[in-house]
Amino acid sequence: MRVGWVWCARRVVRHNVKAPRRLLSTAVPQPDLLSKSTRNIGIIAHIDAGKTTTTERMLYYSGYTRRIGDVDEGSTVTDFLPAERARGITIQSAAITFHWPPLPPNTQSPPQPPRLPATFDTIARSSIPHNVNLIDTPGHADFTFEVLRSLRVLDGAVCILDGVAGVEAQTEKVWTQAGHYRIPRIIFVNKLDRVGAAFSRTVKEIGARLHAWPAVCQIPWWQGGNGDFVGVGDVVNLRGMLWQAGGDGSQIRAFGLEELDKTDKKFAEEIRKARVALVEILSEHDDVMVEHFLEQDEDHLAIPGIQVMQSLRRVVLQAPQTIIPVFAGASFRNVGVQPLLDAVVDLLPSPLERPDPEISIANQSSTLSALLSSAPATKSVIKQPKKAGHELAVSEVKNLTACALAFKVVNDAKRGVLVYVRVYSGSIDRGSTLYNTNLAVAERAPRLLKMYANDAVEVDSIGAGQIGVITGLKHARTGDTLIVYRGLQMKGTPAGGLNTLQLRPINVPPPVFFTSIEPNSLSEQKHVQESLGILLREDPSLHLSVDEESGQTHLAGMGDLHLEIARDRLLNEFKAKARIGKIEIGYRETISTGTPPYTYELDKPIAGKQARAVITASVEPIDDSTVISASQEEIEMEGGAFESIFKLPDNNTLHISHPTLSRRDSASHKNSIPPHLSLPGVLHSIQAGVSAALARGPFNGFPVANTSISIALDAQTNLFPETTPTAISQAARAAVSHGLRSASSTAPSVLMEPVMMVTIFVHESSLGAVVQDISSSRGGQVLSLDGADTPTDGDDAPRIDPNLIYTPPDPFASGTGGMHSGLADSQRQIVARVPLKEMVGYLNHLRALTGGRGTFVMTVDGFERMASQRQKEVLDALREF
Numbered sequence: 001m002r003v004g005w006v007w008c009a010r011r012v013v014r015h016n017v018k019a020p021r022r023l024l025s026t027a028v029p030q031p032d033l034l035s036k037s038t039r040n041i042g043i044i045a046h047i048d049a050g051k052t053t054t055t056e057r058m059l060y061y062s063g064y065t066r067r068i069g070d071v072d073e074g075s076t077v078t079d080f081l082p083a084e085r086a087r088g089i090t091i092q093s094a095a096i097t098f099h100w101p102p103l104p105p106n107t108q109s110p111p112q113p114p115r116l117p118a119t120f121d122t123i124a125r126s127s128i129p130h131n132v133n134l135i136d137t138p139g140h141a142d143f144t145f146e147v148l149r150s151l152r153v154l155d156g157a158v159c160i161l162d163g164v165a166g167v168e169a170q171t172e173k174v175w176t177q178a179g180h181y182r183i184p185r186i187i188f189v190n191k192l193d194r195v196g197a198a199f200s201r202t203v204k205e206i207g208a209r210l211h212a213w214p215a216v217c218q219i220p221w222w223q224g225g226n227g228d229f230v231g232v233g234d235v236v237n238l239r240g241m242l243w244q245a246g247g248d249g250s251q252i253r254a255f256g257l258e259e260l261d262k263t264d265k266k267f268a269e270e271i272r273k274a275r276v277a278l279v280e281i282l283s284e285h286d287d288v289m290v291e292h293f294l295e296q297d298e299d300h301l302a303i304p305g306i307q308v309m310q311s312l313r314r315v316v317l318q319a320p321q322t323i324i325p326v327f328a329g330a331s332f333r334n335v336g337v338q339p340l341l342d343a344v345v346d347l348l349p350s351p352l353e354r355p356d357p358e359i360s361i362a363n364q365s366s367t368l369s370a371l372l373s374s375a376p377a378t379k380s381v382i383k384q385p386k387k388a389g390h391e392l393a394v395s396e397v398k399n400l401t402a403c404a405l406a407f408k409v410v411n412d413a414k415r416g417v418l419v420y421v422r423v424y425s426g427s428i429d430r431g432s433t434l435y436n437t438n439l440a441v442a443e444r445a446p447r448l449l450k451m452y453a454n455d456a457v458e459v460d461s462i463g464a465g466q467i468g469v470i471t472g473l474k475h476a477r478t479g480d481t482l483i484v485y486r487g488l489q490m491k492g493t494p495a496g497g498l499n500t501l502q503l504r505p506i507n508v509p510p511p512v513f514f515t516s517i518e519p520n521s522l523s524e525q526k527h528v529q530e531s532l533g534i535l536l537r538e539d540p541s542l543h544l545s546v547d548e549e550s551g552q553t554h555l556a557g558m559g560d561l562h563l564e565i566a567r568d569r570l571l572n573e574f575k576a577k578a579r580i581g582k583i584e585i586g587y588r589e590t591i592s593t594g595t596p597p598y599t600y601e602l603d604k605p606i607a608g609k610q611a612r613a614v615i616t617a618s619v620e621p622i623d624d625s626t627v628i629s630a631s632q633e634e635i636e637m638e639g640g641a642f643e644s645i646f647k648l649p650d651n652n653t654l655h656i657s658h659p660t661l662s663r664r665d666s667a668s669h670k671n672s673i674p675p676h677l678s679l680p681g682v683l684h685s686i687q688a689g690v691s692a693a694l695a696r697g698p699f700n701g702f703p704v705a706n707t708s709i710s711i712a713l714d715a716q717t718n719l720f721p722e723t724t725p726t727a728i729s730q731a732a733r734a735a736v737s738h739g740l741r742s743a744s745s746t747a748p749s750v751l752m753e754p755v756m757m758v759t760i761f762v763h764e765s766s767l768g769a770v771v772q773d774i775s776s777s778r779g780g781q782v783l784s785l786d787g788a789d790t791p792t793d794g795d796d797a798p799r800i801d802p803n804l805i806y807t808p809p810d811p812f813a814s815g816t817g818g819m820h821s822g823l824a825d826s827q828r829q830i831v832a833r834v835p836l837k838e839m840v841g842y843l844n845h846l847r848a849l850t851g852g853r854g855t856f857v858m859t860v861d862g863f864e865r866m867a868s869q870r871q872k873e874v875l876d877a878l879r880e881f
């Protein structure tokens with residue numbers, strides 16, 4: 001008997017539905033209804049696990065595309081940058097909206113939010129069309145920052161594993177990061193069609209390396225038990241699902257267990273075994289499942305599928321998440337994607353089910369709801385002596401009508417700069433004035449769009465819980481918080497501390513590679529600068545500095561591939577005509593002695609006008625442990641004097657004492673500061689000048705690190721009617737550069753090199769060779785040598801014995817899923833600190849040492865002073881170019 005699969009039939013016809021524009025709503029949505037039926041999800045994984053391939057199938061089955069894009073042919077929808085298509089990898093995460101299950105073909109445009117039942121006790125969520133906002137994230141380690149940025153706006157994630165490679169290093173890293181954001185996750189084991197695919201081994205690795213209990217919801221269906229991969233066993237609904245071979249994946253046949261008993265008894269038995277294991281693991285973490293189990297006289301198979309699905313949903317939403325539902329498939333062969341989409345809707349949370357977003361406001365941390373309900377449960381994040389009050393004027397909160405995070409900026413050839421936002425409260429309407437709390441500027445939102453990869457539809461508003469795009473913004477950058485404040489004028493500032501409101505701020509890691517960029521001619525300079533400006537708005541992990549002496553612009557980034565892509569885009573996409581240097585390691589230099597205060601007096605024409613400013617500065621080395629938590633803070637010193645402290649990159653700090661001027665009381669500045677200047681403006685100019693001086697140290701021209709700069713600002717004697725912001729900056733730069741030079745000539749400066757925290761995964765048999773290579777040839781320091789089952793991401797991660805995890809047999813692996821089969825037991829993890837210089841090109845070397853099996857991930861652990869012999873070697877090598 002052929003068992004029909006109701007939704008399958010709908011999906012089969014879905015790809016005939018016309019263009020996605022019809023799917024879009026321009027009606028004002030009912031926020032709660034829309035939020036309930038929305039899923040903001042991301043796809044995370046190791047490079048090449050099949051994220052883009054899976055996404056393409058999702059778009060196809062949801063009716064968004066008429067043909068399936070192919071990564072290898074460069075015809076995918078989501079990897080739409082030329083650099084991405086050329087390399088077959090995802091660089092920028094693309095945000096796309098689609099509906100799942102698809103809207104019926106005759107849906108009138110615009111569709112209304114669906115009528116949702118009061119409970120889902122009798123029907124599955126996936127039987128009602130949902131609005132899925134999908135964020136595709138990059139897998140390469142150089143783009144980790146991009147992943148982090150995406151994670152902040154996700155409500156749930158699908159983690160794709162390569163069924164041959166198993167759990168890979170980058171998966172583990174992104175998994176842990178997603179865990180820090182408490183993002184509920186499900187797993188899709190992909191590529192099960194490939195020779196060497198091992199579902200069982202991969203499931204055991206999930207337990208051992210991702211420190212969560214895998215709940216096997218599907219088992220692979222190998223034809224005849226050990227032939228081709230043809231479908232899956234659905235453990236929740238107790239059926240086999242067979243995909244038509246060679247088709248587009250829309251033809252699926254479902255077989256009940258009784259029918260399977262006749263045709264493939266072993267497979268039917270394995271589905272039963274898997275169901276027992278699933279109910280057992282759920283019962284351990286969900287009391288309601290225990291009740292169902294008892295109601296059904298302890299018959300694991302008698303529990304209805306819908307109750308199993310609901311139990312899975314409850315455990316997925318538990319924080320921390322200790323149970324991970326696991327699904328199976330081969331996207332490239334079009335097998336398994338539709339049930340995965342059902343799982344996204346059935347198991348992952350809506351925006352309304354997520355924890356309240358974290359915010360910081362006036363240097364205090366809180367949550368958005370706490371702020372909106374005017375009862376901020378704040379806790380101080382800064383431990384300073386007597387802090388000038390930034391008390392939040394709660395009464396102003398009622399004027400806050402929307403709060404959103406710009407999580408991605410993209411320069412689109414046709415539509416200009418697109419700013420992707422996630423709205424957290426209220427709604428952004430077309431024409432709203434947005435206040436950017438990171439840049440302290442207001443700008444209007446002229447157009448709002450919903451994105452369908454490289455297709456877009458205009459909408460009137462973007463409501464809470466939704467993801468959308470604003471075009472026409474001139475300033476907003478990736479990571480900026482945008483608020484709508486009732487009554488705000490374009491030149492105004494929101495009152496009551498709201499101008500400091502920031503959603504989930506993240507730290508940008510220090511760049512460790514750099515390259516020089518020089519326009520081919522003077523006439524090219526403007527275009528090169530503008531193009532770099534866009535790159536920086538898109539990607540805050542790129543840094544730009546100008547070397548005043550050589551006139552060269554330096555572009556710094558997180559890795560060599562990161563800079564290589566930036567370079568390609570500059571030359572090919574923006575058509576910038578510039579010479580781009582070699583990609584080099586970004587060393588730092590630091591002073592080893594302090595200097596007394598030095599006064600620089602600037603008195604010369606600037607841009608044809610006489611300008612004057614006086615700055616007194618001293619410099620002093622600081623050690624790594626001196627960390628200031630605030631990026632900018634004003635402190636009231638003993639005796640009522642004021643000091644502003646700025647935390648600058650590379651562990652530098654700037655202290656500006658301005659004894660008589662408080663930033664809170666600008667009215668009293670009238671008599672001390674020339675009327676065309678303001679204290680915030682003067683402080684900003686000093687900071688800009690100091691940063692320019694620190695960008696190029698006196699020793700070898702590298703940026704200066706671990707240095708404290710002190711400046712005494714006496715408004716009466718330092719500022720004049722002819723003082724301009726540029727004059728202040730130039731004077732500050734000259735005073736600090738002098739200080740650095742004199743410190744460096746008194747006691748020699750020292751070079752600092754980036755040191756990486758490297759985690760290497762190898763088979764036990766290669767452990768010795770890899771450890772020997774790291775500690776002897778590369779000068780690394782091995783910190784730990786653990787078995788793979790030792791949790792690395794905190795004490796609350798459970799230690800899981802792979803022997804207790806249920807897995808179906810792997811037909812091609814020895815031991816076929818037995819307790820000690822596969823890689824999980826013999827994987828070893830090496831954690832070491834290694835200078836970045838020694839890690840350049842390491843992957844190839846590791847592959848050679850491990851027969852191609854070893855993988856590694858690394859993050860910057862800090863900059864370390866170099867011993868004199870090593871410093872000499874590095875400097876000699878640098879001079880050779």
Ligand SMILES: Nc1nc2c(ncn2[C@@H]2O[C@H](COP(=O)(O)OP(=O)(O)OP(=O)(O)O)[C@@H](O)[C@H]2O)c(=O)[nH]1
Pocket residue numbers: 045046047048049050051052053054071072088089090091138139140190191192193194329330331332333
């Ligand atoms: N045999 C087989 N190959 C697959 C499958 N899924 C993906 N691939 C191939 O694996 C390679 C990588 O796939 P992608 O979809 O680009 O992987 P990705 O995870 O998006 O990679 P990045 O964007 O670089 O992070 C491509 O050559 C795909 O054709 C599968 O199910 N079976």
